[in-house]
Amino acid sequence: MARQKRKIIDSWIIQYYDKVLAISLRLTGNREDAGDCTQEVFIKAWEKLGSFRGDSHPMAWLKRIAINTCYNFLNRNKVKQWDAVEDISTSEEPVPGAQFRTFDPAYLRVLSPLERSVLVGRVYDELSFKALAAALDTSENSAKVSYHNAIGKLRKVMT
Amino acid sequence: MTCKEIQAMIPEILREPGKHPEAEKHIETCEACRNELAFIRSLQQELRGAFPQPPLTETIPRRIKVMRKVRYRTLQRYGIYAAAAAAVIVLTFLLPSLFSTQDRTPEMYTYYETETLEAMMAADLSEGMRISDEAIALYLIENAPMNTLEDLSF
Incomplete structure (x- = not known):
């Protein structure tokens, strides 16, 4: 039983590590934290494997764990991660003639951990509001509000 | 909409x-x-x-690290169960047999006693101890009542 569980997680580490790392990178913004979060995702998956019913794709399940893990990480490290936000709105002049400034990942720092998690989950990782609400332990409505707030804030810093 | x-x-x-x-x-x-x-x-x-994907040279050691962590956690979690199972086996089978060995009365050693003592008589003491179980022979030498030895005309 224990060996079988470990083998499943091993195969997932081989197949999905890069995808989970990509989600973690988008959410944490740096490789070191993303690596730590990715490790935590697979350990959580090993711990919760019994609750994975197998009716969805393993990656869909891992995505939710990844969003939840990174969201918790961002909350725990709020001060360290989000303290240099003020400079962003004046950091770069818009390119003449362009509709938006060139995107800088640092712009994501204007978002709260919840807004960032919902935006990344929606726009890049193709998760529904329902799945995001479950992953982030919030309501579907709150996830929708956070998504619209995130888009509004990004528009503001990018135009 | x-x-x-x-x-x-x-x-x-x-x-x-x-x-x-x-x-x-x-x-x-x-x-x-x-x-x-x-x-x-x-x-x-x-x-x-x-956020470009880190190269394989970076992600492979990280994957191995995660696999090792999972193995360690597995050992940590299931090792406790294995240790508990081993303890149950020891308590159920080994300890009683150890205690029963200690608590055996000389009468329980009739077979070994005879065999050992006969061997002792047929050869010498050291030979007798090799034929039988050493521990039993020592027990007999130390604890056998004198009448058993006398009965065998030792």
């Missing part, structure tokens, strides 16, 4: 064009929704390129 509802669906519309005809038709005629779609499309493209 309101503009806000349609704008919330844009990631799905971009992922599966043609699957949301009502919303797509609205976007064609609504400037605000068109702008939103263009903005989200550019966000998708730009952020995808903003």
Whole structure:
């Protein structure tokens, strides 16, 4: 039983590590934290494997764990991660003639951990509001509000 | 559908064009929704390129590290059960047999006693101890009542 569980997680580490790392990178913004979060995702998956019913794709399940893990990480490290936000709105002049400034990942720092998690989950990782609400332990409505707030804030810093 | 509802669906519309005809038709005629779609499309493209995937040389050692962690956790968790199972086996089988060995009375050793003592008589003491179990022989030498030895004309 224990060996079988470990083998499943091993195969997932081989197949999905890069995808989970990509989600973690988008959410944490740096490789070191993303690596730590990715490790935590697979350990959580090993711990919760019994609750994975197998009716969805393993990656869909891992995505939710990844969003939840990174969201918790961002909350725990709020001060360290989000303290240099003020400079962003004046950091770069818009390119003449362009509709938006060139995107800088640092712009994501204007978002709260919840807004960032919902935006990344929606726009890049193709998760529904329902799945995001479950992953982030919030309501579907709150996830929708956070998504619209995130888009509004990004528009503001990018135009 | 309101503009806000349609704008919330844009990631799905971009992922599966043609699957949301009502919303797509609205976007064609609504400037605000068109702008939103263009903005989200550019966000998708730009952020995808903003964090390039680390090379394999970096991710393979990290994968191995995670696998090792999982093995360690498995050992940590199931090792406790294995230790508990081993303790149950020891308590159930080994300890009673140890105690019973200690608590055996000389009468329980009749077979060994005879064998040992006969061997002792036939050969010498050291030979007798090799034939029988050493511990039993020692027990007999130390604890056998004198009458047993006398009965055997030792």
